[in-house]
Amino acid sequence: MPNAxxxxxxxxxxxxxxxxxVTAVRRRLDEEGWHTLVIVPEAGGSxxxxxxxxxxxxxxxxxxxxVLLDIRLGEYRxxxxxxxxxxxxxxxQHPKLPVLMFxxxxxxxxxxRAVRGSLKWDAPVDFIDKxxxxxxxxxxxxxxxxxxxxxxxxxxxxxxxxxxxxxxxxRGEDSVIVDDIHGMKFEIIRELAATWYRSPGELVPFSRLExxxxxxxxxxxxxxRIREIKVSLGRALGVAFGAGDLIINVRDQxxxxxxxxx
Amino acid sequence: MLWWLRIFAGLxxxxxxxxxxxxxxxxxSLFVELWGVEPLSYLGGLLVVAALGGTTLTYYLPRLLGRDxxxxxxxxxxxxxxxxxxxxxxxxxxxxxxxxxxxILGKERELRLLLQSSESELYPEVKGLLDEIESQTPSFRLMxxxxxxxxxxxxxxxxxxxxxxxxxxxxxxxxxxxSLLASEAHKEITWWSEPTEFGLIYCDGSAIEHIVTNLxxxxxxxxTEHVEIKLTKNLTDFFVRxxxxxxxxxxHYAQHIFDRGxxxxxxxxxxxxxxxxxxxxxxxxAKKYGGDLTLExxxxxxxxxxxxxxxxxxxxxxxxxxxxx
Numbered sequence: 001m002p003n004a005x006x007x008x009x010x011x012x013x014x015x016x017x018x019x020x021x022v023t024a025v026r027r028r029l030d031e032e033g034w035h036t037l038v039i040v041p042e043a044g045g046s047x048x049x050x051x052x053x054x055x056x057x058x059x060x061x062x063x064x065x066x067v068l069l070d071i072r073l074g075e076y077r078x079x080x081x082x083x084x085x086x087x088x089x090x091x092x093q094h095p096k097l098p099v100l101m102f103x104x105x106x107x108x109x110x111x112x113r114a115v116r117g118s119l120k121w122d123a124p125v126d127f128i129d130k131x132x133x134x135x136x137x138x139x140x141x142x143x144x145x146x147x148x149x150x151x152x153x154x155x156x157x158x159x160x161x162x163x164x165x166x167x168x169x170x171r172g173e174d175s176v177i178v179d180d181i182h183g184m185k186f187e188i189i190r191e192l193a194a195t196w197y198r199s200p201g202e203l204v205p206f207s208r209l210e211x212x213x214x215x216x217x218x219x220x221x222x223x224x225r226i227r228e229i230k231v232s233l234g235r236a237l238g239v240a241f242g243a244g245d246l247i248i249n250v251r252d253q254x255x256x257x258x259x260x261x262x
Numbered sequence: 263m264l265w266w267l268r269i270f271a272g273l274x275x276x277x278x279x280x281x282x283x284x285x286x287x288x289x290x291s292l293f294v295e296l297w298g299v300e301p302l303s304y305l306g307g308l309l310v311v312a313a314l315g316g317t318t319l320t321y322y323l324p325r326l327l328g329r330d331x332x333x334x335x336x337x338x339x340x341x342x343x344x345x346x347x348x349x350x351x352x353x354x355x356x357x358x359x360x361x362x363x364x365x366i367l368g369k370e371r372e373l374r375l376l377l378q379s380s381e382s383e384l385y386p387e388v389k390g391l392l393d394e395i396e397s398q399t400p401s402f403r404l405m406x407x408x409x410x411x412x413x414x415x416x417x418x419x420x421x422x423x424x425x426x427x428x429x430x431x432x433x434x435x436x437x438x439x440x441s442l443l444a445s446e447a448h449k450e451i452t453w454w455s456e457p458t459e460f461g462l463i464y465c466d467g468s469a470i471e472h473i474v475t476n477l478x479x480x481x482x483x484x485x486t487e488h489v490e491i492k493l494t495k496n497l498t499d500f501f502v503r504x505x506x507x508x509x510x511x512x513x514h515y516a517q518h519i520f521d522r523g524x525x526x527x528x529x530x531x532x533x534x535x536x537x538x539x540x541x542x543x544x545x546x547x548a549k550k551y552g553g554d555l556t557l558e559x560x561x562x563x564x565x566x567x568x569x570x571x572x573x574x575x576x577x578x579x580x581x582x583x584x585x586x587x
Contacts, residue, residue, distance in 0.1 A: 140435070
């Protein structure tokens with residue numbers, strides 16, 4: 001499968017960059033296709049100030065698509081909220097750069113709350129507990145960065161290529177195109193996969209899918225197309241998808257993609 | 263102000279006592295006698311009585327007329343300072359307690375990776391143990407948040423932070439947090455909003471997130487396979503319906519579900535598996551913000567059993583909440 005993110009970079013600013021918890025997040029971001037760069041300050045001077053200078057320089061030089069920034073950058077009292085100072089500088093200098101703040105508090109102390117309150121509601125800045133799982137960090141970054149990639153994996157053996165407007169199945173080192181998934185059927189699976197990519201549990205309502213169906217009986221037509229997609233993908237994988245697999249109907253409200261487990 | 267009056271009365275008292283003490287020696291030589299007694303004794307006695315009376319009044323008059331505003335303000339400031347201090351200590355405690363937990367989690371994730379990358383297959387028992395460690399994290403995060411919210415609720419003058427909130431993003435975050443946990447337990451969470459483009463609401467986002475997190479935490483634990491979250495609104499309110507297909511809550515338990523510290527184990531005299539604070543806090547917060555949290559549960563044979571929590575809050579309800587607070 002081609003790299004989903006190309007050379008998109010994520011800068012990680014964390015004084016515990018070698019700790020297992022940050023390493024696990026970094027590894028997961030690398031798996032996701034992002035190229036992670038860790039800020040390691042030069043020795044000497046105040047740790048917090050070194051992080052600030054190095055982080056702002058790296059942002060100018062590397063042009064990342066996002067920054068993962070810890071609030072606490074050292075044990076000195078003045079560095080306990082250094083990340084918030086760096087955030088304010090990033091927001092001033094790069095207002096569109098997505099920043100995900102690592103916080104170590106349940107709801108954030110007064111100073112953190114004040115910074116949150118001072119940000120515009122649509123600022124690309126979000127806060128996440130440092131105990132969050134790497135998957136949670138990835139999902140939050142996906143939404144914060146906002147772009148849906150050209151390549152979206154659907155489980156371990158399938159992937160969707162938006163450029164080629166096709167779904168592929170992996171065969172060893174190679175990939176083979178899945179027949180019969182084109183036109184409106186491709187648009188349906190793309191809509192479902194894009195929503196799953198940003199928010200795995202989110203339902204795609206009928207209103208968004210029915211534009212990819214024809215005739216007066218749009219709902220019935222959509223049902224038929226969904227069944228055909230499941231048959232085509234099932235044939236490619238050598239399985240038969242039932243009503244509760246791959247694309248499921250929830251309470252007659254809409255459909256949700258459930259990528260097959262490998 | 264009262265202290266200045268007391269100091270003045272003290273000076274008057276000293277003057278009175280000095281007058282009374284000197285009267286036998288110099289009173290007759292300085293003044294003409296009045297009714298058989300020299301006037302310095304009258305003057306001294308008068309000053310002593312006035313000083314004692316004035317001092318007494320400074321203590322009792324404010325209580326009779328209502329408390330002195332300055333003192334009330336001081337009490338309020340002290341309470342607020344105490345609240346802030348408690349919060350600061352809690353944050354310190356939370357941070358320090360989180361440090362070893364982050365280490366444990368980091369090591370568990372490293373171990374999982376090492377085992378996955380080794381040639382031999384990962385034993386289901388070992389995977390189960392690692393999953394068990396990982397699954398404790400959301401519980402820990404929620405427990406710390408619950409304690410922090412309890413501290414805030416007990417503090418005087420809890421500030422209400424009104425901000426524009428995108429409720430759909432709020433639900434996404436909660437689902438992100440619980441999806442992995444649910445998936446490991448072979449359960450799944452589905453959510454949707456009606457209308458699809460829900461728009462912004464004006465409320466205290468962290469309070470809403472806290473309420474819904476507690477509801478989702480509860481339903482994920484008790485669901486058999488499915489949890490559903492539905493976000494809807496009408497002209498005045500918005501609603502979050504959290505549903506699970508679990509065995510349901512019997513009526514004699516349902517009446518206690520929002521009680522502080524209550525868990526089903528309490529009723530069965532068993533060891534508690536949770537603090538019993540989550541639903542109590544969720545209910546208290548919903549009421550505080552001018553809304554409500556209700557329960558509908560059917561404890562019946564399959565497939566009819568389920569539990570639904572319905573949270574309703576004003577779309578622009580902070581005005582109500584502010585007035586009441």
